[in-house]
Amino acid sequence: MGDNLGPDVSLQDTKAAYILSNVAEVVERVLTFVPTKSLLQIASVCRLWSNCARRVLRTQQQLAWVSACGPSDRHGHVLCKVLAEEVEKVFLLPKTVIAMVDCEARNEDVHCYRRNRAKRSRHSQDTVEDLFPRNCDVMGIAAPGIVLTPTGSSCRPPEEHQEGEAGFALMFPSMEGVDIKPFHFCLNTFLPTDLKEAGLVDNPELRVVLIFFYETYRSRGVQFLNQILVPLAKSTALITGGLVEKVFVPTRYCCSKGGCGVMGLTLSGPKVQAASVLLDQDVVSPKTAEATIRRLKAAKIPEKNTLGFMFACVGRGQNYYNQSNVEADAFRKVFPDVPLFGLFGNGEIGCDRIVKNDYKLFETDSNSLQHEYTTVMTLVHLG
Numbered sequence: 001m002g003d004n005l006g007p008d009v010s011l012q013d014t015k016a017a018y019i020l021s022n023v024a025e026v027v028e029r030v031l032t033f034v035p036t037k038s039l040l041q042i043a044s045v046c047r048l049w050s051n052c053a054r055r056v057l058r059t060q061q062q063l064a065w066v067s068a069c070g071p072s073d074r075h076g077h078v079l080c081k082v083l084a085e086e087v088e089k090v091f092l093l094p095k096t097v098i099a100m101v102d103c104e105a106r107n108e109d110v111h112c113y114r115r116n117r118a119k120r121s122r123h124s125q126d127t128v129e130d131l132f133p134r135n136c137d138v139m140g141i142a143a144p145g146i147v148l149t150p151t152g153s154s155c156r157p158p159e160e161h162q163e164g165e166a167g168f169a170l171m172f173p174s175m176e177g178v179d180i181k182p183f184h185f186c187l188n189t190f191l192p193t194d195l196k197e198a199g200l201v202d203n204p205e206l207r208v209v210l211i212f213f214y215e216t217y218r219s220r221g222v223q224f225l226n227q228i229l230v231p232l233a234k235s236t237a238l239i240t241g242g243l244v245e246k247v248f249v250p251t252r253y254c255c256s257k258g259g260c261g262v263m264g265l266t267l268s269g270p271k272v273q274a275a276s277v278l279l280d281q282d283v284v285s286p287k288t289a290e291a292t293i294r295r296l297k298a299a300k301i302p303e304k305n306t307l308g309f310m311f312a313c314v315g316r317g318q319n320y321y322n323q324s325n326v327e328a329d330a331f332r333k334v335f336p337d338v339p340l341f342g343l344f345g346n347g348e349i350g351c352d353r354i355v356k357n358d359y360k361l362f363e364t365d366s367n368s369l370q371h372e373y374t375t376v377m378t379l380v381h382l383g
Helices: 003-020 024-031 036-042 047-059 077-087 193-197 221-232 286-299 326-334
Strands: 062-067 095-104 137-143 145-148 159-161 167-174 179-186 207-216 238-245 246-247 261-269 275-279 306-313 340-345 375-381
Touching: 024 047, 024 261, 024 375, 036 047, 047 286, 062 077, 062 145, 077 095, 077 159, 077 167, 095 145, 095 179, 095 340, 137 238, 137 261, 137 340, 145 167, 145 306, 193 306, 207 221, 207 246, 207 275, 221 261, 238 306, 238 340, 238 375, 275 286, 286 326, 306 326, 326 340, 326 375
Parallel strands: 095 137, 207 238, 306 340
Antiparallel strands: 062 167, 095 167, 137 246, 145 159, 145 340, 179 261, 207 261, 275 375, 306 375
């Protein structure tokens, strides 16, 4: 029987080889099932596969994320261990990454041990940046608590982690109609003209600013914060973020160790939509939290390829409601298919902003964007 199957199998192999060497439609379809890292390696096989791989990469417009929680080990933070494994499986080419971890992690802990580098020492470590392409912009933030959606599906319930190790990495590909750019200013070197150069002012295409201040308790920190927020309060863009403990990537841009600064992302382009609501001190129960978050529905933002961001005060959460995960659960009840990410910080930045028509914040000042004991809940749609 084995002898009879030989010629048939050989013929089938020949036909398959011909198709995979000549029929672009079939090759392209097959490559859609290949993770991006392997796809880039496959692209070097021949010109046909290279062209097919390039077309597949252009279709990867959906964002991805990796998240983790639990105890760490001698290889570093729990997110880094998981990220080093899971990043091999993603179906996009990351252009921008925002990573957040709990502030208990020391800078030297935010590393990734990579077993697949045989020539390196067994105890050698790589930074988070080393896991992504060289031209990928990576931003790393440490905060008192983390809000994440588990890896895998946006349908999984989001989790609030105010204790223990937790973290996530959001990966954005290059997307048509969406322009995402990082910015990073240090107090000692900041100039007002830096805002324009970063696209934060006088930018008609700007839609959303994710902004995070660190070390603001230091000398002149409050003055620096106002220097940034006063111009932004007059913007047509939605401003959202918080006050965090520190940043760990990119350290090379920081003017001095332990210095006060601000880091974030600008999201510009015609396909970006956003809205936010403020859960203030009057929101004290799951029912009122859900009612406030439900107001985001008025913005009529498409929920496909949309992110939720939750920036909450460290004073909220479990101790505030006397039960855990209240605001994250309320968000999921209203938006069951939208993943939620964020942090518990030392201050919140944002406002009630259900964007309709050309609503502008010209009547506000920087104080209207700064809050305590609140939560800023934001929707961001990426087309």
